[in-house]
Amino acid sequence: MKYTVSIEIAMPREEVIQLLADPAHLPKWLRGLVLHEPLSGVHGQVGTKSRVVMQMGKQKIEGTETITRREPADLREIPKGSVVHFDREIVVEGMWSVVRDRLTEAGPDRTLWVSESEYRFSGLLMRLVGLLMPGSFRKQSQQHMQDFKAFAEHGKDVREGKG
Structure with missing residues (x-):
């Protein structure tokens, strides 16, 4: 199953990237995040493996995330007009995904x-x-993006509904 979602954020790209790259901000916008801890490497760097635990309703899902691409490698020097790439692979029992x-x-x-x-x-x-609920995966991805947008633009925190 493949799909694409997108959102426009009313902030300069450099500020958006800094917010996305800071692991301290993840719980503020990544709804259901219980734990995100590097097992090897440095958060956000290519090759880093992290243990990720998400709460989905009454069920906890645990998996491993591996950063597979980050371009440019130094996010402090992004050429104007370029595209920033950030790819990761997530493995959970019974499921493999790439974002x-x-x-x-x-x-x-x-x-x-x-x-x-x-x-x-x-x-x-x-x-x-996967067969019966394909729309739920797309809906969750879109929700994460909307939550990030609300956090970035207005300081809304999904854990407390404040901002």
Whole structure:
């Protein structure tokens, strides 16, 4: 299963990237995040493996995230007009996914975030989930982007509904 979602954020790209790259901000906008801890490497750097635990309703889901691409490597020196790439692979029991994020300037104080996701399922139960609920994955990705936008633009924190 593959899909693409996007959102425009009313902030300069450099500020958006700094907020996305700071692990301290993840719980403020990544709804359901229980834990995100590097197992090896440095947060956000290519090759870094992290343990990720998400709460989805009454169920906790644990997996491993590996950063597979980050361009440019130094986010402090991004050429004007270039595209920032940030890709990661996520492995959970019965599911493999890859997320390819692209951040481009949509104007002097606007950023376009385009996220391509691909999922592969194994095991009967996970294959059924993938077949019966494909829209829920897309909806969750769009919700994460909307939550980030609300956090970035207005300081809204998904944990407390404040901002």
